[in-house]
Amino acid sequence: MKTQLLASVTLLAVTAATPAMARPMTPEDVLKVKDVTDVSVSPLGSGIAIGVSQLPDISGGAKNGTSERQLRVVTAAGNVQDFLPADMHVSAIQYSPDGRMISFLWKPDGDDAKRGLYAIPVNGGGHRKLAALSDGNITGYVWGPDSRTVYLMAAPAADKARKKESKAGFNAKIYEEEQKFKRLFATDISAGPDAEPREIPFEGQISALEVSADGRWLAAAAAPTTQVDDSLMKTRVQILDAASGNRRALVETPGKIGDFEISPDGKTLSLIAGVDKHDPAATTLYLVDPANGSFRPVTEGQANAATDTEWMANGELAVLMHVGAQSELRFYDASGALLRSVNPGGLILRDIDTSGNRLAAIADAPEHPRELFVLDGDRFTRWSDHNSWLKDIDMGTQRTIRYTARDGQEVEGIVIEPVGGAPRGGAPTIFRVHGGPEAHDSNGWLTNYSGPGQVGAGAGYTVFYPNYRGSTAYGTAFSKQHQNDYAGKEFNDLVDAIGALESAGLTDRKKVGITGGSYGGYASAWGATALSEHFAASVMFVGISNQISKFGTTDIPNEMFLVHSRKWPWEDWQGMLDVSPIAHVDKAKTPILILHGENDTRVAPSQSYELYRNIKVRTDTPVRLVLYPGEGHGNRKAAARYDYNVRMMRWMDTYLKGDGREMPPPRFDLPEGFSGASEAKAEE
Incomplete structure (x- = not known):
């Protein structure tokens, strides 16, 4: 068999600097790795909120569990501040549109506690509850443009009768028949945390939500059933009236869908989707007219994968693109014309967020896990370092x-x-x-x-x-x-x-x-x-x-x-x-x-x-x-x-x-x- 070995066109190799006391990495070290998993850019330009995830330190005697996420705010390169107590593990971190609060989902300790929406002021003060449901957990949310209205996605209502029967031993499960949809609510946070949110009638299993800049309509991704199969193959974006929940339009893409975002003027929806029902993954960028649900491809047939989109204040669309084993950032105008590309060098961009014309990204590289980077002109500047101990690790050369x-x-x-390096005759190898x-x-x-x-x-x-x-x-x-x-x-x-x-x-x-x-x-x-x-x-x-x-x-x-x-x-x-x-x-x-x-x-x-x-x-x-x-x-x-x-x-x-x-x-x-x-x- 004829083979050839070619170097990748970008980042051919990365070899970490080796200190005198360097040592190899161990399975114990893998437990210590921290990752930036959330990013939200302040509308006021005062900082960037991030979520930092790490497994509990079982090597130090901590109780076994899943990854724990802490809220931190970064105001400049290397200036990282904890914003909540260390034992508060939160998710879905966002700035309010006015930039005055950082909101998040949190479930307090206690058997009867529900996951609610909380926030902490940017300029000082403790965290407080904004909204909660008496009969279920909040699973996601999106702010309205007025910084008062919040749209909530929530788990199905608890069935108290079934819970009582189950405790009595009647806990039989009916496979795939007893589906209970997630629910959609709107709440005015000025009414106080004990005000019961208003439910918006919605048929289907909602999984993602966006609100237009004028607050009049919503874009919601939903599947017709709660089955995983349908969540993969039949999820579609619906355009809804924000007040009534009535459907205005349906985006009938034929296959899997991914990220979608609403343009600042509300005239365009960006959507990552499959080209047909046989497309294995949602990797093609589309532009959608939310007035009628019509859509057209922008990157169909290209040898790449769109993974995330964000609109800039100037109307440009930033698209995170994976190209083979590397990544790049592209900017398109509202018509889908490519304006420019930014090569991040050796970084692998994973997620982006924008506010105004500032863009931040979560990115990793061969020598470090996911950290916060900020776009400065045509280059990315690193703003966080949560794994400085890796400088003591002797790493192998990595390349494409x-x-x-x-x-x-x-x-x-x-x-x-x-x-x-490999010895003469080659090294033992793990695929x-x-x-x-x-x-x-x-x-x-x-x-x-x-x-x-x-x-x-x-x-x-x-x-x-x-x-x-x-x-x-x-x-x-x-x-x-x-x-x-x-x-x-x-x-x-x-x-x-x-x-x-x-x-x-x-x-x-x-x-x-x-x-x-x-x-x-x-x-x-x-x-x-x-x-x-x-x-x-x-x-x-x-x-x-x-x-x-x-x-x-x-x-x-x-x-x-x-x-x-x-x-x-x-x-x-x-x-x-x-x-x-x-x-x-x-x-x-x-x-x-x-x-x-x-x-x-x-x-x-x-x-x-x-x-x-x-x-x-x-x-x-x-x-x-x-x-x-x-x-x-x-x-x-x-x-x-x-x-x-x-x-x-x-x-x-x-x-x-x-x-x-x-x-x-x-x-x-x-x-x-x-x-x-x-x-x-x-x-x-």
């Missing part, structure tokens, strides 16, 4: 590579070299395959609980993140290439990458491991069975093992059909079985660690049970199944994330660096200071 697959298709991915596959990995911060990244590089591995066929950011035509071809060209791209990395001196092809979650878990299962000769170790997470039974147990069967399989299982039973890892267990020589959340509704845990049982009964190949109680399609809590990261690296170490004669022990000792370790010692 391209190679030619066996059929001539050029494929891109990101490689992180081992710290100090981390993204899910979807309608997603992509960017050349930014790639280290997390399920991504080896710099932890792998510090342990002597080459780590590779392939943007195989089906990935986004390379155009709709590329993302559709995997359709009606389960485990075909898409996974051949992974095998072809091994030769490219070997030719570059980065990989020892006899020591290649594969890991990933969801569709990446499918790839990992396929790599351990049908492609076992190419992979020496596999870690499968919430992955697919049987395409026939997966259809009957998933919450997205229609999405699977429309944007992946393009045929139903009963149209080709044998074909669906042939592309299922369980049908290739006779080839399975690759030791495989299988991990799954017990509460996963996207890919049922039975998929992991099936593969485990088949390998266990039919082969003598090392296999282990680990289940995470309370977790779903991905681990959310700190302990489960840490456990995953440690198990993944131990499995790879055993079969890529060790002799592989015995599986790692099923349990491992927690480091000193972890809550679990402290509790265990206390019990002794």
Whole structure:
């Protein structure tokens, strides 16, 4: 096979400066990472509100839980101020239109407490409640232009009768029939926090909301049912009268939708959507006439992916665009004409917000997680640094590579070299395959609980993140290439990458491991069975093992059909079985660690049970199944994330660096200071 290795056109390589006392990154370090996850620019130009998220510090004895978010205000580069007590964890951070308050959602402690809307004055004073519901949690909100009216999205009303029955033992669940829609309200905050908001009649499952600059109409995204499948494939934007909720227009785009924003003059709606019902992802920019719902594409057919839009005060539309493994910021006029582009260099822009003509962004890079940046002319200036301790970490060189697959298709991915470089003959290598596959990995911060990244590089591995066929950011035509071809060209791209990395001196092809979650878990299962000769170790997470039974147990069967399989299982039973890892267990020589959340509704845990049982009964190949109680399609809590990261690296170490004669022990000792370790010692 002929391969070629080409450098990316932007940010060819980033190597962090190595202090004298640098050390490799560890799974414990992954728990410490902080990310900027919210950004809101003050209308007064006085600051930028951000949300900073971090897992609870279980290494210091904190109670296990999900990410906690704190409100901070940044007034200049490096000038970051906490705005709430450290134990207040909030979400949905926004400035009021007059810039006098920063609002957020918060649920106080207490069994009967509901998530309400709160705010804190910018110029001093404590936080106070603005609005709440007596019978449910507020899930989202948007300010009216007068800074008094707030539109609220809320959970369904609590059913007190059903709660009483459930306590008595009558807790049967009726699958998919007892749908309860989220609700829409308007409230005047001047009436006080105890005033009951006014409900606006609305039919459907509302998921996003915007209000026009004159306050007369709303743009709402909603699906016809509460089912996940419909939220993906049938969500549409509706134009509503703000007072009555009556629908004025419907934007009948044919496929998935993403971000949408209303222009300052109210004449145009920007919308990111799919080009048709078979488009795997919403990546094309459209402009919509809200008067009648008509729409026209702006970027259809381009080899990129629009991910976020914001209108500037001067009427220009800022669009965050991912182009392959990099990103850029584009500005369009109201007619859709491209005005200019800003190259952020090595930054991967993730989210943008504007007020007036100031634009702020959340961005990461190979050497740091997500931080706050502000656009200054044609460059971005960094305003926050929440992970200064990373200067003490010895990082591997990271860059984008391209190679030619066996059929001539050029494929891109990101490689992180081992710290100090690969030895002669190549290093043991871990392929981390993204899910979807309608997603992509960017050349930014790639280290997390399920991504080896710099932890792998510090342990002597080459780590590779392939943007195989089906990935986004390379155009709709590329993302559709995997359709009606389960485990075909898409996974051949992974095998072809091994030769490219070997030719570059980065990989020892006899020591290649594969890991990933969801569709990446499918790839990992396929790599351990049908492609076992190419992979020496596999870690499968919430992955697919049987395409026939997966259809009957998933919450997205229609999405699977429309944007992946393009045929139903009963149209080709044998074909669906042939592309299922369980049908290739006779080839399975690759030791495989299988991990799954017990509460996963996207890919049922039975998929992991099936593969485990088949390998266990039919082969003598090392296999282990680990289940995470309370977790779903991905681990959310700190302990489960840490456990995953440690198990993944131990499995790879055993079969890529060790002799592989015995599986790692099923349990491992927690480091000193972890809550679990402290509790265990206390019990002794």
